[in-house]
Amino acid sequence: MKFKSTNNKSEIVSFRSAVLQGIADDGGLFLPIEFNKLDEDFIKNITSYSFQETSLEIAKLFSGDDIPETDLKNIVYDAINFPAPLAKLNDELSVLELFHGPTFAFKDFGARFLAKTSEYFLKNENKKTTILVATSGDTGSAVANGFYGLDNIDVVLLYPSGKVSNIQEKQLTTLDKNITAVEVEGTFDDCQRFVKQAFADEALKKKMTLSSANSINIARLIPQSFYYFNAYAQIQDKSKPVIFSVPSGNFGNLTAGLFAKNIGLPVEKFIAAVNANDVFPKYLDSGEFTAKPSVKTLSNAMDVGNPSNLARINSLFMNNVNSIRDVIFSKSFSDKQTLEEIESVYKKYNYIIDPHGAVGTLAVKEYQKVNNDKSNYVVLETAHPAKFLDVFSDEIKSAIVFPEKLKECLQKEKRSVKIPNDFNVFKNYLLEKN
Numbered sequence: 001m002k003f004k005s006t007n008n009k010s011e012i013v014s015f016r017s018a019v020l021q022g023i024a025d026d027g028g029l030f031l032p033i034e035f036n037k038l039d040e041d042f043i044k045n046i047t048s049y050s051f052q053e054t055s056l057e058i059a060k061l062f063s064g065d066d067i068p069e070t071d072l073k074n075i076v077y078d079a080i081n082f083p084a085p086l087a088k089l090n091d092e093l094s095v096l097e098l099f100h101g102p103t104f105a106f107k108d109f110g111a112r113f114l115a116k117t118s119e120y121f122l123k124n125e126n127k128k129t130t131i132l133v134a135t136s137g138d139t140g141s142a143v144a145n146g147f148y149g150l151d152n153i154d155v156v157l158l159y160p161s162g163k164v165s166n167i168q169e170k171q172l173t174t175l176d177k178n179i180t181a182v183e184v185e186g187t188f189d190d191c192q193r194f195v196k197q198a199f200a201d202e203a204l205k206k207k208m209t210l211s212s213a214n215s216i217n218i219a220r221l222i223p224q225s226f227y228y229f230n231a232y233a234q235i236q237d238k239s240k241p242v243i244f245s246v247p248s249g250n251f252g253n254l255t256a257g258l259f260a261k262n263i264g265l266p267v268e269k270f271i272a273a274v275n276a277n278d279v280f281p282k283y284l285d286s287g288e289f290t291a292k293p294s295v296k297t298l299s300n301a302m303d304v305g306n307p308s309n310l311a312r313i314n315s316l317f318m319n320n321v322n323s324i325r326d327v328i329f330s331k332s333f334s335d336k337q338t339l340e341e342i343e344s345v346y347k348k349y350n351y352i353i354d355p356h357g358a359v360g361t362l363a364v365k366e367y368q369k370v371n372n373d374k375s376n377y378v379v380l381e382t383a384h385p386a387k388f389l390d391v392f393s394d395e396i397k398s399a400i401v402f403p404e405k406l407k408e409c410l411q412k413e414k415r416s417v418k419i420p421n422d423f424n425v426f427k428n429y430l431l432e433k434n
């Protein structure tokens with residue numbers, strides 16, 4: 001496929017450029033000009049293919065001629081090297097576990113695929129690229145793990161000192177080699193500002209090649225469409241319509257679902273499940289979008305007041321809110337409801353769902369109230385509950401099986417470069433580092 005910007009329909013770029021540029025020159029986000037479809041027979045026979053085989057077929061559609069198939073196979077098989085099992089709660093409801101990657105959140109899919117494609121595209125260039133990522137938690141560790149040990153690419157993570165959880169901080173600061181964690185005595189917004197300023201800084205631009213790995217990059221979304229197909233493959237009764245409930249913040253995950261639908265996955269409906277940050281359901285209700293400052297919730301990875309991928313969703317539906325409503329239902333839930341839902345899912349199904357996934361199961365219930373149909377409801381479970389120990393009751397906490405790899409990480413020594421809230425200090429650090 002070829003890609004265009006959501007702002008300027010005339011700038012057409014290859015997959016390679018879309019990945020390396022990240023964001024279009026006009027500030028828009030890249031989208032395929034048109035979606036090629038997967039072969040119908042492939043979808044009909046999807047159960048006979050492995051997750052990796054299916055992923056490769058989809059990746060081929062998006063990357064076109066930019067990567068020869070043997071190389072693409074290496075990239076995909078290397079990036080998607082962990083499963084996404086569908087856990088059945090009852091005949092109608094299942095949970096797609098997207099947390100079996102190295103950092104225990106679904107962001108591993110996007111970060112690993114972006115890392116491997118970037119490495120591939122940059123390997124013949126005789127220069128080093130430095131990736132800057134501001135993080136408030138999950139993104140940074142997924143990106144760091146994805147790029148860990150790659151030649152030619154350094155990763156600098158910026159995180160706000162004292163404002164990420166203990167587990168998250170350990171995940172950010174215990175990698176060595178090409179990963180450095182910079183601990184800023186400021187807020188997440190300060191970290192993000194440093195990254196923006198660095199991209200605009202002439203002295204830095206002259207000295208080094210900077211790049212970004214945040215979720216506006218199309219290479220983070222493409223691999224997320226893989227698991228929608230793999231979920232479909234695992235559904236037993238495919239005669240019933242399929243409805244995905246997606247706990248959403250920046251709406252990258254939901255956009256990837258729309259990609260899957262556009263290339264041929266039979267999806268009846270998407271449910272955009274959100275916490276108190278409710279700009280999207282408000283938008284569907286009123287037809288007018290208004291961004292809001294984000295508010296802090298228990299499902300903190302979804303605390304977004306101005307979702308970056310809304311530009312893509314609007315563009316995919318030709319800016320027609322009615323067309324969006326036909327495909328996406330959305331609803332917001334409070335922290336109180338989320339906590340009750342965690343308990344209820346545990347009691348009813350003996351399943352421990354994390355606060356993000358709980359917003360997803362709540363939204364299914366809400367949808368079922370108004371649609372009394374028989375469907376396959378698939379809730380995307382975006383993170384492992386062990387990452388959010390503080391929110392659970394003692395009974396549930398003691399039942400959580402803490403992954404070995406997380407335990408190991410907690411025992412490692414933290415290594416960070418602590419800097420004051422001053423861009424010039426960060427800039428000098430970068431200049432001296434290279």
Ligand SMILES: *Cc1c(COP(=O)(O)O)cnc(C)c1O
Binds near residue numbers: 107138248
């Ligand atoms: C990032 C994240 C989300 C939100 O995903 P978007 O693609 O930004 O909508 C949900 N849950 C978890 C655990 C996350 O890390």
